[in-house]
Amino acid sequence: MAKKESTLGNMISSLLIITLVASASLAAVYNLTKEPIAAAAKVKTENAIRQVIPPFDRLERLAVMPADGPDSLILYRGFKDDSLVGTAVQTYTNKGFSGHISIMVGFRADGVINDIAVLDHKETPGLGTKMTEPQFKDQFKNLNIAQLPEQKVKVKKDQGTIEAITAATISSRAFCDAVQRAYENQKKGAEK
């Protein structure tokens, strides 16, 4: 069979058929995978929440828009036997070395940080990625930001209390920025 000639009609019809079949197949695959994708994202978030606040049997979800935007933070209030055990705040910063960092900060009912889980980041391996390691992250455990000067958590270089990661000051500062955002908006949520 000889190749089809490149007439305008042939070109249009062949591209039309190919794109129609392509879009139909993609729509089908999208529908098939829609639920597993949503479920996987939900599991990831739930695991992070479970990791950062004390055990709970009921979760309340609340969205709070921080004063400096642009994205809203999500507060997950954990209740056990109807009393608040902790609030997990899904917070972020855009000041990471490679941009967006997303973390889950767990506050106990008294506003003290319980634990932090790193959700998403693009920091440099061996440098910024060390923020997920206990040596850096555990500095925030049992930290009561309300008792810090100016109620702000900062790295030592900025007259704060947090020891930054060696050679990864920007990532460390960004992490503190995210935690600060979580703290300030967690208070907001508690007032609701």
Add this chain to the structure above:
Amino acid sequence: MNQWKIFTKGFIRENPIFVIVLGMCPTLGVSSSAMNGLGMGLATTFVLVMSNTIISLLKNMIPDKVRIPAFIVVIATFVTIVDLVMAAYAPGLHAQLGIFIPLIVVNCIVLGRAEAFASRNDVLSSTIDGLGMGLGFAFALILLGSIREMLGSGAIFGHKFIPASADAILIFILAPGAFITLGYLIAFINKLSKPAKS
């Protein structure tokens, strides 16, 4: 050319990374660990096999002047399918490979094989060519990934063999290390394939 020869050329004689030197972007970007290399290699193999097969089936129906846009649509469709399926059933790996999955569309190996082979040969040979090239790519990525992971993270397929808090030679999991390792591997393979001096 018989089918076995077509298959094995993708591995050694015409290995897309070490010999043809195509697909460098994902190679350098994704080979920081053996597991990433394996995942990427298999995803690309799937796209290569499917796109080579379909393009070979359609080769006489696509007018010459629009062959590139037609090939790209076919390739992009399969890449999107791989992306969606991975996000649904292998979310951990999907998060690790990140943006490099959509980038398979512009991986020169895929378009290159479509243009150089699939559009001119029968369906069976094209499928096998896709399989050979894809697995050759995967083999190269796993080799590169293992070396970089062993030297750069002190681990192999995620299992660390140096003390947990120790750092290995970090440069190997960053971009310069990718270039260095790849350069040495290409030089080594060139040396092996040169005929012995009499």
